[in-house]
Amino acid sequence: MRPRSWLFIALGACVGLAFGIGGFTFTYAKGYSYLTHDPAACANCHVAYKREGAMKISDHHVRSPLLNINRACQTCHKWSEEELKGRVETLQARNQKLRGTAMDALVDLIHELKARKDTGATDAELAEARGFQRKAQFYLDFVEAENSSGFHAPQEAARILGDSINFSRLGQSALRNPQPVQQTAAPKDP
Structure with a gap:
């Protein structure tokens, strides 16, 4: 083999290695997800930033990304501002x-619970419905506190809100079809 052919083999191996490592990294990091319209592909923080040289510098204004779509969204998502804003809205x-x-x-x-209480229902009779009311309230509060109006994970927000609605429905059902309260005898002293 000629000495020059070793140079081409070594160069080819280096180029192949670089492409192999780059391809593996791109696949492992799911870099292809940024080429889709799937909102679940968002892996970076969407705080608006600007570049100064090789540095990313946040403008430190915590506000809706829709106020600066160019810096907050279009650094990764290459669609028009109108399309991005429309999807979010x-x-x-x-x-x-x-x-x-x-x-x-x-x-x-809550209104049904109050009405039942006003007609003389006991705390024991209202306990099951109140339990469902607390769960419904917790799930609703969770989505409210998340503060993205469902944008960060729309399917999960919809699931949680659906569960909240179901707990409210179950609470209303418990009020309309009360189960008899089981009295338990006090334990006897030996």
Whole structure:
């Protein structure tokens, strides 16, 4: 083999190694996910930033990314501002509608609990419905506290709000079809 052919073999091995490592890293890090329209692909923080040389510098204004789509979204997502804003607004409108339904269901349950209490229902008779009311309230509060109006994980927000609605429904059902309260005898002293 000629000395020059070793140079080409070594160069080819280096190039192959570089492409192999780069390909593995791209696949392992799921770099291809940034080429999709799937909002679950977002892996970076969407705080607006600017570049100064090789450094990313946050503008330190914690606010809606929609106020600066170019810096907050388009650094990774290469669609137009109109498309990105439209997608966010659609997801948030769906979340807002479901959130309203969950809140209405919870308020209806609370009104029914109050009405039953006013007609003389005992705490024991209301205990099951109150348990469902607490769960419905907790799930609704969780989505409210998350503060993205459902955008960060729309499917999960919808699931949690659906569970809240179901707990409210179960509470109303417990009020309408009460189960008899079982009296337990006090333990006897030996």
